[in-house]
Amino acid sequence: MVYIVPRSTWGAQPPKQPLEGSWTPWNGGVVIHHHGPGGGYPKASHHDCYRQVWDIQDQAMNVSLFEQILGRDVFDDIPYNFLVCQHGWVFEGRGLSHRSGANGAVIPGSNQNYFAIMGMIELEDQPSQAMLTSIKELIAQLRQEKTWRAGKEIKGHRELRSSEECPGRLFPYVTSGTLEPGPASPDPDPVVTIGIHSRATWGARPARAVTRVELSARTGFTVHYSAGPPTQTPRQIQNYHMDSNGWDDIGYNFLVDRAGRVYEGRGWLAQGAHATGHNTTHLGVCFIGRDGEATTAALQAIRAVYHRANKLTGKTLDKTWHGGLPGQSTPCPGSSLRAWVQGGMAGDDVPVVDNSGGPASGGMTSVRTVAAQQRAVNGLGYAPALGVDGLWGPKTDAGVRWLQTKVGVAADGLWGPATEAAYRAATGDSSTGGMASVRSIGSQQSAVNGLGYAPALGVDGLWGSKTDAGVRWLQTKVGVAADGLWGPATEAAYGAYLDEGALLAVDGAFGAATIAATQRAVGVTADGQWGPASIRGLQNHLNTWSTAGLTVDGDMGPATIKALQRHLNKMISAGLTVDGLWGSATISALQRALNQARF
Secondary structure, eight states, X not given: OOOEEOHHHHTOOOOSSOOOSOOOGGGSEEEEEEEESOSOOXXXXXXXXXXXXXXXXXXXXXXXXXXXXXXXXXXXXXXXXXXXXXXXXXXXXXXXXXXXXXXXXXXXXXXXXXXXXXXXXXXXXXXOHHHHHHHHHHHHHHHTOSSSOOOSEEEEGXXXXXXXXXXXXXXXXXXXXXXXXXXXXXXXXXXXOEEEEOTGGGTOOOOSOOOBOOGGGOOEEEEEEOOSOTTXXXXXXXXXXXXXXXXXXXXXXXXXXXXXXXXXXXXXTBOOXXXXXXXXXXXXXXXXXXXXXXXXXXXXXXXXXXXXXXXXXXXXXXXXXXXXXXXXXXXXXXXXXXXXXXXXXXXXXXXXXXXXXXXXXXXXXXXXXXXXXXXXXXXXXOSSOOOOSSOOOHHHHHHHHHHXXXXXXXXXXXXOHHHHHHHHHHHOOOOSOSOSOOOOHHHHHHHHHHTTOSSOOOOSSOOOHHHHHHHHHHHHHHTSOOSSOOOHHHHHHHHHHHHTOOOOOOSSOOOHHHHHHHHHHHTSOOOSOOSHHHHHHHHHHHHHHHOOOOOOSSOOOHHXXXXXXXXXXXXXXXXXXXXXXXXXXXXXXXXXXXXXXXX
Protein backbone atom coordinates (compact mmCIF):
# COMPACT_ATOMS: atom_id res chain seq x y z
CA MET A 1 0.00 0.00 0.00
CA VAL A 2 1.38 3.39 -1.00
CA TYR A 3 1.88 5.93 1.79
CA ILE A 4 -0.01 9.19 1.29
CA VAL A 5 1.31 12.38 2.92
CA PRO A 6 -1.79 13.97 4.55
CA ARG A 7 -2.82 17.59 4.00
CA SER A 8 -1.93 18.50 7.57
CA THR A 9 1.69 17.43 7.04
CA TRP A 10 2.32 19.67 4.02
CA GLY A 11 0.37 22.55 5.59
CA ALA A 12 -2.68 22.74 3.33
CA GLN A 13 -4.89 25.81 3.48
CA PRO A 14 -8.55 25.00 4.22
CA PRO A 15 -10.90 25.17 1.22
CA LYS A 16 -12.54 28.55 0.67
CA GLN A 17 -15.92 26.84 0.90
CA PRO A 18 -17.18 23.25 1.20
CA LEU A 19 -16.26 21.09 -1.81
CA GLU A 20 -19.49 19.75 -3.23
CA GLY A 21 -20.79 18.22 -6.43
CA SER A 22 -21.60 14.77 -7.73
CA TRP A 23 -18.66 12.39 -7.21
CA THR A 24 -18.79 8.93 -8.82
CA PRO A 25 -15.20 7.89 -9.68
CA TRP A 26 -16.23 4.25 -10.15
CA ASN A 27 -17.85 5.31 -13.43
CA GLY A 28 -14.53 6.44 -14.91
CA GLY A 29 -11.13 6.08 -13.29
CA VAL A 30 -8.15 8.43 -13.13
CA VAL A 31 -6.80 11.31 -15.22
CA ILE A 32 -3.05 11.99 -15.23
CA HIS A 33 -1.73 15.59 -15.21
CA HIS A 34 1.57 17.41 -15.10
CA HIS A 35 2.27 20.86 -13.66
CA GLY A 36 2.56 22.91 -16.84
CA PRO A 37 5.02 24.48 -19.29
CA GLY A 38 8.72 24.81 -18.51
CA GLY A 39 11.33 22.52 -17.05
CA GLY A 40 13.50 21.90 -14.05
CA TYR A 41 10.53 21.57 -11.75
CA PRO A 42 11.86 18.60 -9.72
CA LYS A 43 14.08 19.55 -6.82
CA ALA A 44 17.16 17.80 -5.56
CA SER A 45 15.88 17.79 -2.00
CA HIS A 46 12.66 15.99 -1.22
CA HIS A 47 11.95 18.54 1.52
CA ASP A 48 11.30 21.11 -1.23
CA CYS A 49 8.43 18.97 -2.55
CA TYR A 50 6.28 19.88 0.44
CA ARG A 51 6.62 23.56 -0.39
CA GLN A 52 5.87 22.85 -4.05
CA VAL A 53 2.56 21.22 -3.16
CA TRP A 54 1.71 24.22 -0.99
CA ASP A 55 2.58 26.55 -3.88
CA ILE A 56 0.36 24.58 -6.27
CA GLN A 57 -2.57 24.98 -3.91
CA ASP A 58 -1.87 28.66 -3.33
CA GLN A 59 -1.59 29.39 -7.05
CA ALA A 60 -4.91 27.64 -7.69
CA MET A 61 -6.82 29.42 -4.92
CA ASN A 62 -5.34 32.93 -4.93
CA VAL A 63 -5.48 34.29 -8.47
CA SER A 64 -5.11 37.99 -9.14
CA LEU A 65 -7.86 39.95 -10.84
CA PHE A 66 -5.57 40.53 -13.82
CA GLU A 67 -4.98 36.79 -14.22
CA GLN A 68 -8.73 36.15 -13.96
CA ILE A 69 -9.35 38.65 -16.74
CA LEU A 70 -6.87 36.68 -18.86
CA GLY A 71 -9.01 33.59 -18.30
CA ARG A 72 -7.18 31.77 -15.51
CA ASP A 73 -9.46 29.61 -13.38
CA VAL A 74 -9.87 30.15 -9.64
CA PHE A 75 -10.42 27.11 -7.41
CA ASP A 76 -11.79 26.72 -3.90
CA ASP A 77 -8.98 24.27 -3.12
CA ILE A 78 -6.08 22.51 -4.80
CA PRO A 79 -7.78 20.98 -7.86
CA TYR A 80 -6.03 17.57 -7.79
CA ASN A 81 -7.00 14.60 -5.65
CA PHE A 82 -3.38 13.46 -5.31
CA LEU A 83 0.09 14.66 -6.35
CA VAL A 84 3.21 12.53 -6.89
CA CYS A 85 6.71 13.97 -6.75
CA GLN A 86 9.85 12.83 -8.57
CA HIS A 87 10.98 11.07 -5.39
CA GLY A 88 7.91 8.83 -5.50
CA TRP A 89 6.01 10.32 -2.59
CA VAL A 90 2.23 10.74 -2.86
CA PHE A 91 0.60 13.86 -1.39
CA GLU A 92 -3.07 14.18 -0.49
CA GLY A 93 -4.80 16.97 -2.40
CA ARG A 94 -8.59 16.84 -2.32
CA GLY A 95 -8.22 13.21 -1.35
CA LEU A 96 -10.65 10.35 -1.75
CA SER A 97 -14.02 11.80 -0.87
CA HIS A 98 -14.16 15.01 -2.94
CA ARG A 99 -14.59 15.31 -6.68
CA SER A 100 -11.65 16.52 -8.69
CA GLY A 101 -11.50 20.06 -10.03
CA ALA A 102 -8.68 19.79 -12.56
CA ASN A 103 -10.14 17.72 -15.39
CA GLY A 104 -12.27 20.42 -17.04
CA ALA A 105 -15.82 20.44 -18.35
CA VAL A 106 -15.34 19.86 -22.09
CA ILE A 107 -16.51 16.26 -21.79
CA PRO A 108 -19.50 15.60 -19.48
CA GLY A 109 -18.52 13.96 -16.21
CA SER A 110 -14.78 14.71 -16.46
CA ASN A 111 -14.56 15.92 -12.87
CA GLN A 112 -17.45 13.81 -11.62
CA ASN A 113 -16.09 10.46 -12.79
CA TYR A 114 -12.29 10.70 -12.55
CA PHE A 115 -9.68 11.18 -9.86
CA ALA A 116 -7.11 13.81 -10.88
CA ILE A 117 -3.48 12.74 -10.24
CA MET A 118 -0.72 15.23 -10.89
CA GLY A 119 2.84 14.16 -11.59
CA MET A 120 4.94 17.02 -10.24
CA ILE A 121 6.90 17.66 -13.45
CA GLU A 122 6.78 20.33 -16.12
CA LEU A 123 6.55 19.95 -19.88
CA GLU A 124 10.28 19.43 -20.52
CA ASP A 125 10.87 17.12 -17.54
CA GLN A 126 11.14 13.34 -17.81
CA PRO A 127 9.28 11.46 -15.03
CA SER A 128 11.44 9.38 -12.75
CA GLN A 129 10.94 5.66 -12.27
CA ALA A 130 9.99 6.38 -8.66
CA MET A 131 7.17 8.67 -9.83
CA LEU A 132 5.88 6.13 -12.38
CA THR A 133 5.93 3.32 -9.80
CA SER A 134 4.06 5.39 -7.21
CA ILE A 135 1.41 6.52 -9.71
CA LYS A 136 0.86 2.90 -10.70
CA GLU A 137 0.60 1.79 -7.06
CA LEU A 138 -1.72 4.69 -6.25
CA ILE A 139 -4.05 3.70 -9.11
CA ALA A 140 -4.09 0.13 -7.81
CA GLN A 141 -4.94 1.38 -4.33
CA LEU A 142 -7.74 3.63 -5.62
CA ARG A 143 -9.25 0.70 -7.49
CA GLN A 144 -9.44 -1.29 -4.26
CA GLU A 145 -11.13 1.43 -2.21
CA LYS A 146 -14.46 0.36 -0.75
CA THR A 147 -16.38 3.62 -0.73
CA TRP A 148 -14.59 5.73 -3.37
CA ARG A 149 -13.36 3.08 -5.79
CA ALA A 150 -11.76 4.24 -9.04
CA GLY A 151 -13.01 2.80 -12.32
CA LYS A 152 -10.74 1.05 -14.84
CA GLU A 153 -9.92 3.95 -17.15
CA ILE A 154 -6.56 5.73 -17.17
CA LYS A 155 -6.52 8.87 -19.30
CA GLY A 156 -4.15 11.72 -19.99
CA HIS A 157 -5.61 15.17 -19.45
CA ARG A 158 -5.27 16.00 -23.15
CA GLU A 159 -7.77 13.21 -23.93
CA LEU A 160 -10.43 15.26 -22.13
CA ARG A 161 -9.26 18.64 -23.45
CA SER A 162 -7.83 18.24 -26.95
CA SER A 163 -5.97 21.56 -26.87
CA GLU A 164 -3.94 20.62 -23.77
CA GLU A 165 -0.30 19.48 -23.73
CA CYS A 166 -0.93 17.93 -20.35
CA PRO A 167 0.34 15.52 -18.99
CA GLY A 168 3.55 16.27 -20.88
CA ARG A 169 6.08 13.43 -20.92
CA LEU A 170 3.86 11.32 -18.73
CA PHE A 171 1.47 10.83 -21.66
CA PRO A 172 3.45 8.03 -23.42
CA TYR A 173 3.30 6.05 -20.19
CA VAL A 174 -0.49 6.52 -20.12
CA THR A 175 -0.98 5.29 -23.69
CA SER A 176 1.51 2.41 -23.44
CA GLY A 177 -0.21 0.85 -20.45
CA THR A 178 2.82 1.33 -18.21
CA LEU A 179 0.62 2.80 -15.45
CA GLU A 180 -1.88 -0.07 -15.60
CA PRO A 181 -1.65 -1.99 -12.28
CA GLY A 182 -3.07 -5.19 -13.76
CA PRO A 183 -5.43 -7.58 -11.96
CA ALA A 184 -5.96 -6.77 -8.31
CA SER A 185 -4.66 -9.29 -5.82
CA PRO A 186 -7.30 -10.94 -3.64
CA ASP A 187 -8.22 -8.83 -0.64
CA PRO A 188 -7.02 -10.68 2.43
CA ASP A 189 -9.55 -8.84 4.57
CA PRO A 190 -13.08 -10.18 3.94
CA VAL A 191 -14.73 -7.33 5.84
CA VAL A 192 -16.37 -4.83 3.50
CA THR A 193 -17.19 -1.33 4.68
CA ILE A 194 -20.27 0.28 3.18
CA GLY A 195 -20.26 4.07 2.95
CA ILE A 196 -23.30 6.32 2.75
CA HIS A 197 -22.67 8.94 0.08
CA SER A 198 -23.98 12.34 1.12
CA ARG A 199 -26.34 14.49 -0.92
CA ALA A 200 -23.46 16.81 -1.76
CA THR A 201 -21.46 14.01 -3.41
CA TRP A 202 -24.25 13.12 -5.85
CA GLY A 203 -25.15 16.75 -6.55
CA ALA A 204 -28.60 16.84 -4.99
CA ARG A 205 -30.90 19.76 -5.66
CA PRO A 206 -31.95 21.66 -2.52
CA ALA A 207 -35.28 20.49 -1.11
CA ARG A 208 -38.18 22.91 -1.49
CA ALA A 209 -39.31 22.12 2.05
CA VAL A 210 -38.37 19.70 4.84
CA THR A 211 -40.58 18.13 7.50
CA ARG A 212 -38.55 16.83 10.41
CA VAL A 213 -39.30 13.42 11.92
CA GLU A 214 -37.62 12.30 15.14
CA LEU A 215 -35.90 8.93 15.10
CA SER A 216 -38.09 7.84 17.99
CA ALA A 217 -41.11 8.02 15.67
CA ARG A 218 -39.74 5.36 13.32
CA THR A 219 -41.22 1.89 13.60
CA GLY A 220 -40.50 0.33 10.21
CA PHE A 221 -38.05 0.01 7.32
CA THR A 222 -39.50 -0.27 3.80
CA VAL A 223 -37.75 -1.62 0.69
CA HIS A 224 -38.59 -0.22 -2.76
CA TYR A 225 -37.26 -0.47 -6.30
CA SER A 226 -37.07 2.34 -8.86
CA ALA A 227 -38.49 0.17 -11.69
CA GLY A 228 -36.11 1.96 -14.08
CA PRO A 229 -32.76 1.02 -15.62
CA PRO A 230 -29.94 0.46 -13.12
CA THR A 231 -27.93 3.16 -14.91
CA GLN A 232 -30.17 5.84 -13.41
CA THR A 233 -28.54 8.21 -10.96
CA PRO A 234 -30.05 9.50 -7.72
CA ARG A 235 -30.19 12.95 -9.28
CA GLN A 236 -32.28 11.72 -12.21
CA ILE A 237 -34.71 10.07 -9.80
CA GLN A 238 -34.83 13.28 -7.77
CA ASN A 239 -35.65 15.20 -10.95
CA TYR A 240 -38.58 12.87 -11.68
CA HIS A 241 -39.93 13.23 -8.18
CA MET A 242 -39.60 17.02 -8.04
CA ASP A 243 -40.43 17.94 -11.64
CA SER A 244 -42.90 15.27 -12.73
CA ASN A 245 -44.53 14.44 -9.39
CA GLY A 246 -44.22 17.93 -7.93
CA TRP A 247 -42.72 16.65 -4.66
CA ASP A 248 -40.47 18.75 -2.43
CA ASP A 249 -37.51 16.40 -2.83
CA ILE A 250 -36.52 12.88 -3.81
CA GLY A 251 -39.04 10.55 -2.19
CA TYR A 252 -36.75 8.02 -0.48
CA ASN A 253 -34.66 8.37 2.64
CA PHE A 254 -31.83 6.36 1.04
CA LEU A 255 -31.05 4.66 -2.28
CA VAL A 256 -28.81 1.70 -3.16
CA ASP A 257 -27.33 0.79 -6.56
CA ARG A 258 -26.27 -2.58 -8.00
CA ALA A 259 -22.68 -2.12 -6.81
CA GLY A 260 -23.90 -1.79 -3.22
CA ARG A 261 -23.31 1.94 -2.94
CA VAL A 262 -25.68 3.77 -0.60
CA TYR A 263 -26.86 7.31 -1.35
CA GLU A 264 -28.43 9.71 1.12
CA GLY A 265 -31.87 10.80 -0.06
CA ARG A 266 -33.94 12.71 2.48
CA GLY A 267 -31.77 11.26 5.20
CA TRP A 268 -32.51 9.99 8.69
CA LEU A 269 -34.57 12.86 10.10
CA ALA A 270 -36.73 14.01 7.19
CA GLN A 271 -40.21 12.79 6.29
CA GLY A 272 -40.15 10.76 3.11
CA ALA A 273 -42.60 10.58 0.20
CA HIS A 274 -42.28 6.88 -0.59
CA ALA A 275 -45.46 5.31 0.83
CA THR A 276 -48.63 7.28 1.56
CA GLY A 277 -49.62 7.01 5.21
CA HIS A 278 -46.26 5.57 6.25
CA ASN A 279 -43.78 8.35 5.54
CA THR A 280 -43.28 9.40 9.15
CA THR A 281 -43.17 5.90 10.63
CA HIS A 282 -41.13 4.08 7.98
CA LEU A 283 -37.74 4.83 6.50
CA GLY A 284 -37.84 4.18 2.74
CA VAL A 285 -34.84 2.64 0.95
CA CYS A 286 -34.93 2.24 -2.83
CA PHE A 287 -32.94 -0.19 -4.96
CA ILE A 288 -32.03 1.55 -8.24
CA GLY A 289 -33.13 -0.97 -10.85
CA ARG A 290 -35.87 -3.36 -11.89
CA ASP A 291 -37.23 -6.69 -10.65
CA GLY A 292 -34.56 -9.36 -10.53
CA GLU A 293 -31.62 -6.94 -10.97
CA ALA A 294 -30.66 -6.57 -7.30
CA THR A 295 -27.17 -8.00 -6.73
CA THR A 296 -25.72 -9.60 -3.62
CA ALA A 297 -23.84 -6.33 -3.02
CA ALA A 298 -27.10 -4.36 -3.19
CA LEU A 299 -28.85 -6.72 -0.76
CA GLN A 300 -25.91 -6.53 1.62
CA ALA A 301 -26.01 -2.72 1.49
CA ILE A 302 -29.77 -2.56 2.16
CA ARG A 303 -29.31 -4.90 5.11
CA ALA A 304 -26.46 -2.71 6.40
CA VAL A 305 -28.64 0.42 6.25
CA TYR A 306 -31.37 -1.47 8.11
CA HIS A 307 -28.98 -2.32 10.96
CA ARG A 308 -27.70 1.27 10.99
CA ALA A 309 -31.32 2.44 11.34
CA ASN A 310 -31.86 0.06 14.25
CA LYS A 311 -28.77 1.41 15.98
CA LEU A 312 -29.83 5.04 15.53
CA THR A 313 -33.41 4.47 16.66
CA GLY A 314 -32.49 2.14 19.50
CA LYS A 315 -35.11 -0.39 18.43
CA THR A 316 -35.66 -3.22 15.98
CA LEU A 317 -37.66 -1.81 13.06
CA ASP A 318 -40.20 -3.88 11.16
CA LYS A 319 -38.86 -5.24 7.87
CA THR A 320 -41.43 -4.30 5.21
CA TRP A 321 -41.77 -3.87 1.45
CA HIS A 322 -43.75 -1.22 -0.39
CA GLY A 323 -46.59 -3.37 -1.69
CA GLY A 324 -46.98 -5.06 1.70
CA LEU A 325 -47.83 -1.89 3.61
CA PRO A 326 -51.51 -1.25 4.42
CA GLY A 327 -53.21 0.80 1.73
CA GLN A 328 -50.44 0.28 -0.85
CA SER A 329 -51.49 -1.42 -4.07
CA THR A 330 -48.25 -1.72 -6.04
CA PRO A 331 -45.93 -4.47 -7.35
CA CYS A 332 -42.98 -2.55 -5.83
CA PRO A 333 -40.29 -3.77 -5.07
CA GLY A 334 -40.84 -6.70 -7.46
CA SER A 335 -41.09 -10.38 -6.67
CA SER A 336 -37.39 -10.94 -6.04
CA LEU A 337 -36.87 -8.20 -3.44
CA ARG A 338 -40.27 -8.95 -1.90
CA ALA A 339 -39.29 -12.57 -1.31
CA TRP A 340 -35.94 -11.48 0.16
CA VAL A 341 -37.64 -9.16 2.66
CA GLN A 342 -40.25 -11.80 3.52
CA GLY A 343 -37.39 -14.22 4.18
CA GLY A 344 -35.88 -11.87 6.76
CA MET A 345 -33.42 -9.91 4.59
CA ALA A 346 -30.74 -12.58 4.91
CA GLY A 347 -27.10 -11.70 4.40
CA ASP A 348 -23.82 -10.85 6.08
CA ASP A 349 -23.53 -8.04 8.57
CA VAL A 350 -21.06 -5.36 7.50
CA PRO A 351 -20.11 -2.02 9.09
CA VAL A 352 -21.44 1.26 7.74
CA VAL A 353 -19.46 4.49 7.41
CA ASP A 354 -22.14 7.17 7.58
CA ASN A 355 -20.99 10.06 5.38
CA SER A 356 -24.51 11.46 5.12
CA GLY A 357 -25.57 14.73 6.63
CA GLY A 358 -25.87 12.87 9.91
CA PRO A 359 -28.83 12.10 12.14
CA ALA A 360 -29.24 15.71 13.12
CA SER A 361 -29.40 17.17 9.63
CA GLY A 362 -31.62 14.92 7.59
CA GLY A 363 -29.22 15.66 4.75
CA MET A 364 -30.73 19.10 4.10
CA THR A 365 -28.79 22.25 3.28
CA SER A 366 -29.70 25.46 5.06
CA VAL A 367 -30.01 28.38 2.66
CA ARG A 368 -30.99 32.01 3.29
CA THR A 369 -33.93 32.32 0.94
CA VAL A 370 -35.03 35.50 -0.81
CA ALA A 371 -37.81 35.82 1.77
CA ALA A 372 -35.23 35.53 4.57
CA GLN A 373 -33.18 38.26 2.91
CA GLN A 374 -36.27 40.46 2.74
CA ARG A 375 -36.97 39.90 6.43
CA ALA A 376 -33.34 40.71 7.29
CA VAL A 377 -33.52 43.99 5.34
CA ASN A 378 -36.74 44.96 7.08
CA GLY A 379 -35.28 43.99 10.46
CA LEU A 380 -32.57 46.61 10.08
CA GLY A 381 -35.15 49.36 9.56
CA TYR A 382 -35.41 49.65 5.79
CA ALA A 383 -38.26 51.92 4.68
CA PRO A 384 -40.61 51.46 3.05
CA ALA A 385 -40.46 47.85 4.24
CA LEU A 386 -40.16 45.16 1.60
CA GLY A 387 -42.99 42.77 0.94
CA VAL A 388 -41.84 39.37 2.20
CA ASP A 389 -42.96 37.37 -0.84
CA GLY A 390 -39.85 35.37 -1.70
CA LEU A 391 -39.67 36.99 -5.15
CA TRP A 392 -36.60 38.85 -6.38
CA GLY A 393 -37.10 42.21 -8.03
CA PRO A 394 -35.73 45.80 -8.13
CA LYS A 395 -37.10 46.65 -4.68
CA THR A 396 -35.49 43.63 -3.04
CA ASP A 397 -32.26 44.29 -4.91
CA ALA A 398 -32.23 47.88 -3.62
CA GLY A 399 -33.00 46.68 -0.11
CA VAL A 400 -30.18 44.15 -0.06
CA ARG A 401 -27.73 46.74 -1.38
CA TRP A 402 -28.87 49.10 1.42
CA LEU A 403 -28.29 46.37 4.00
CA GLN A 404 -24.85 45.61 2.58
CA THR A 405 -23.86 49.27 2.87
CA LYS A 406 -25.18 49.33 6.42
CA VAL A 407 -23.18 46.27 7.54
CA GLY A 408 -20.05 47.36 5.68
CA VAL A 409 -19.65 45.09 2.64
CA ALA A 410 -19.70 45.71 -1.11
CA ALA A 411 -23.22 46.69 -2.17
CA ASP A 412 -23.57 44.31 -5.12
CA GLY A 413 -27.03 42.93 -4.31
CA LEU A 414 -25.68 39.38 -3.96
CA TRP A 415 -26.19 37.81 -0.54
CA GLY A 416 -23.17 35.55 -0.23
CA PRO A 417 -20.78 34.49 2.54
CA ALA A 418 -19.31 37.98 3.06
CA THR A 419 -22.75 39.55 3.45
CA GLU A 420 -23.89 36.70 5.69
CA ALA A 421 -20.86 37.08 7.97
CA ALA A 422 -21.16 40.87 8.15
CA TYR A 423 -24.89 40.69 8.83
CA ARG A 424 -24.38 38.18 11.63
CA ALA A 425 -21.61 40.30 13.15
CA ALA A 426 -23.75 43.43 13.02
CA THR A 427 -26.90 41.85 14.44
CA GLY A 428 -25.66 38.97 16.58
CA ASP A 429 -27.96 36.73 14.56
CA SER A 430 -27.06 33.06 15.09
CA SER A 431 -29.90 31.53 13.05
CA THR A 432 -29.17 28.86 10.42
CA GLY A 433 -30.33 30.76 7.37
CA GLY A 434 -27.01 31.56 5.67
CA MET A 435 -26.04 30.79 2.12
CA ALA A 436 -24.41 27.38 1.86
CA SER A 437 -22.08 27.68 -1.12
CA VAL A 438 -21.80 30.63 -3.49
CA ARG A 439 -19.74 30.56 -6.68
CA SER A 440 -17.58 33.68 -7.02
CA ILE A 441 -18.58 36.24 -9.64
CA GLY A 442 -15.48 35.50 -11.69
CA SER A 443 -16.29 31.80 -11.59
CA GLN A 444 -19.89 32.54 -12.62
CA GLN A 445 -18.58 34.51 -15.59
CA SER A 446 -16.27 31.64 -16.58
CA ALA A 447 -19.15 29.16 -16.29
CA VAL A 448 -21.38 31.30 -18.51
CA ASN A 449 -18.65 31.55 -21.13
CA GLY A 450 -17.98 27.83 -20.90
CA LEU A 451 -21.51 27.06 -22.04
CA GLY A 452 -21.07 29.14 -25.20
CA TYR A 453 -22.46 32.55 -24.26
CA ALA A 454 -21.79 35.18 -26.91
CA PRO A 455 -20.37 37.71 -26.81
CA ALA A 456 -18.26 36.20 -24.03
CA LEU A 457 -18.26 37.97 -20.69
CA GLY A 458 -15.15 39.63 -19.40
CA VAL A 459 -13.94 37.57 -16.45
CA ASP A 460 -13.25 40.52 -14.15
CA GLY A 461 -15.04 39.43 -10.97
CA LEU A 462 -17.33 42.48 -11.13
CA TRP A 463 -21.10 42.27 -11.20
CA GLY A 464 -22.97 44.32 -13.78
CA SER A 465 -25.82 44.18 -16.25
CA LYS A 466 -23.85 42.03 -18.72
CA THR A 467 -22.99 39.43 -16.10
CA ASP A 468 -26.57 39.48 -14.83
CA ALA A 469 -27.83 38.80 -18.37
CA GLY A 470 -25.26 36.02 -18.82
CA VAL A 471 -26.19 34.27 -15.59
CA ARG A 472 -29.88 34.47 -16.49
CA TRP A 473 -29.04 32.95 -19.90
CA LEU A 474 -27.15 30.11 -18.20
CA GLN A 475 -30.00 29.51 -15.76
CA THR A 476 -32.46 29.20 -18.64
CA LYS A 477 -30.10 26.80 -20.40
CA VAL A 478 -29.68 24.50 -17.39
CA GLY A 479 -33.34 24.63 -16.42
CA VAL A 480 -33.76 26.79 -13.29
CA ALA A 481 -35.53 30.07 -12.61
CA ALA A 482 -33.69 32.86 -14.44
CA ASP A 483 -33.41 35.30 -11.53
CA GLY A 484 -29.72 36.15 -11.91
CA LEU A 485 -28.94 34.77 -8.43
CA TRP A 486 -26.41 31.93 -8.43
CA GLY A 487 -27.42 29.85 -5.43
CA PRO A 488 -27.59 26.14 -4.61
CA ALA A 489 -30.36 25.45 -7.15
CA THR A 490 -28.34 26.96 -10.00
CA GLU A 491 -25.16 25.22 -8.82
CA ALA A 492 -26.90 21.82 -8.75
CA ALA A 493 -28.50 22.35 -12.17
CA TYR A 494 -25.20 23.55 -13.69
CA GLY A 495 -23.44 20.50 -12.26
CA ALA A 496 -26.13 18.20 -13.63
CA TYR A 497 -25.83 19.81 -17.06
CA LEU A 498 -22.07 19.19 -17.17
CA ASP A 499 -21.98 15.83 -15.40
CA GLU A 500 -25.04 14.02 -16.70
CA GLY A 501 -26.42 16.16 -19.51
CA ALA A 502 -26.11 15.05 -23.12
CA LEU A 503 -24.60 18.36 -24.38
CA LEU A 504 -26.65 18.08 -27.57
CA ALA A 505 -27.13 20.84 -30.09
CA VAL A 506 -30.76 21.95 -29.71
CA ASP A 507 -31.56 21.90 -33.41
CA GLY A 508 -34.83 19.94 -33.59
CA ALA A 509 -33.19 17.16 -35.63
CA PHE A 510 -33.57 13.56 -34.41
CA GLY A 511 -30.08 12.50 -35.43
CA ALA A 512 -27.81 9.75 -34.18
CA ALA A 513 -26.49 11.73 -31.18
CA THR A 514 -29.99 12.60 -29.96
CA ILE A 515 -31.19 9.03 -30.55
CA ALA A 516 -28.25 7.58 -28.59
CA ALA A 517 -28.81 10.00 -25.71
CA THR A 518 -32.51 9.06 -25.63
CA GLN A 519 -31.63 5.37 -25.68
CA ARG A 520 -29.25 5.80 -22.75
CA ALA A 521 -31.94 7.64 -20.80
CA VAL A 522 -34.56 4.91 -21.29
CA GLY A 523 -32.14 2.03 -20.68
CA VAL A 524 -31.79 0.36 -24.09
CA THR A 525 -28.76 -0.23 -26.30
CA ALA A 526 -27.39 3.14 -27.38
CA ASP A 527 -26.60 2.43 -31.04
CA GLY A 528 -28.07 5.61 -32.54
CA GLN A 529 -30.65 3.59 -34.54
CA TRP A 530 -34.30 4.25 -33.70
CA GLY A 531 -36.56 1.24 -34.03
CA PRO A 532 -39.23 -0.83 -32.23
CA ALA A 533 -36.90 -1.89 -29.38
CA SER A 534 -36.04 1.74 -28.64
CA ILE A 535 -39.69 2.77 -28.83
CA ARG A 536 -40.64 0.04 -26.37
CA GLY A 537 -37.94 1.35 -24.05
CA LEU A 538 -39.40 4.85 -24.39
CA GLN A 539 -42.92 3.57 -23.71
CA ASN A 540 -41.76 1.70 -20.61
CA HIS A 541 -39.94 4.84 -19.47
CA LEU A 542 -43.05 7.00 -19.88
CA ASN A 543 -45.22 4.44 -18.13
CA THR A 544 -42.84 4.27 -15.18
CA TRP A 545 -42.01 7.94 -14.75
CA SER A 546 -45.04 9.72 -16.15
CA THR A 547 -47.83 7.18 -15.49
CA ALA A 548 -48.61 7.25 -19.22
CA GLY A 549 -50.56 3.97 -19.39
CA LEU A 550 -49.20 3.19 -22.86
CA THR A 551 -49.40 -0.18 -24.59
CA VAL A 552 -45.78 -1.28 -25.00
CA ASP A 553 -45.97 -2.22 -28.67
CA GLY A 554 -42.98 -0.47 -30.27
CA ASP A 555 -45.25 1.83 -32.31
CA MET A 556 -44.26 5.51 -32.29
CA GLY A 557 -47.84 6.61 -32.81
CA PRO A 558 -49.79 9.66 -31.64
CA ALA A 559 -50.51 8.17 -28.18
CA THR A 560 -46.79 7.70 -27.46
CA ILE A 561 -45.90 11.14 -28.81
CA LYS A 562 -48.65 12.79 -26.71
CA ALA A 563 -47.36 11.00 -23.60
CA LEU A 564 -43.84 12.20 -24.46
CA GLN A 565 -45.06 15.77 -24.90
CA ARG A 566 -46.89 15.70 -21.56
CA HIS A 567 -43.78 14.31 -19.87
CA LEU A 568 -41.57 17.05 -21.35
CA ASN A 569 -44.06 19.71 -20.26
CA LYS A 570 -43.83 18.38 -16.71
CA MET A 571 -40.09 17.89 -16.53
CA ILE A 572 -38.81 21.10 -18.15
CA SER A 573 -41.96 23.23 -18.61
CA ALA A 574 -41.50 22.81 -22.36
CA GLY A 575 -44.79 24.51 -23.27
CA LEU A 576 -45.55 21.97 -26.00
CA THR A 577 -48.98 21.60 -27.54
CA VAL A 578 -50.02 18.00 -26.82
CA ASP A 579 -51.04 17.18 -30.38
CA GLY A 580 -49.29 13.85 -31.02
CA LEU A 581 -47.25 15.35 -33.86
CA TRP A 582 -43.57 14.40 -34.08
CA GLY A 583 -41.84 17.59 -35.14
CA SER A 584 -38.93 19.90 -34.46
CA ALA A 585 -40.58 21.55 -31.43
CA THR A 586 -40.99 18.21 -29.63
CA ILE A 587 -37.48 17.07 -30.61
CA SER A 588 -35.97 20.39 -29.43
CA ALA A 589 -37.74 20.00 -26.08
CA LEU A 590 -36.45 16.42 -25.84
CA GLN A 591 -32.91 17.66 -26.51
CA ARG A 592 -33.23 20.32 -23.80
CA ALA A 593 -34.50 17.73 -21.31
CA LEU A 594 -31.62 15.37 -22.13
CA ASN A 595 -29.12 18.23 -21.79
CA GLN A 596 -30.52 19.06 -18.35
CA ALA A 597 -30.61 15.37 -17.29
CA ARG A 598 -34.37 15.81 -16.78
CA PHE A 599 -35.82 13.12 -18.97
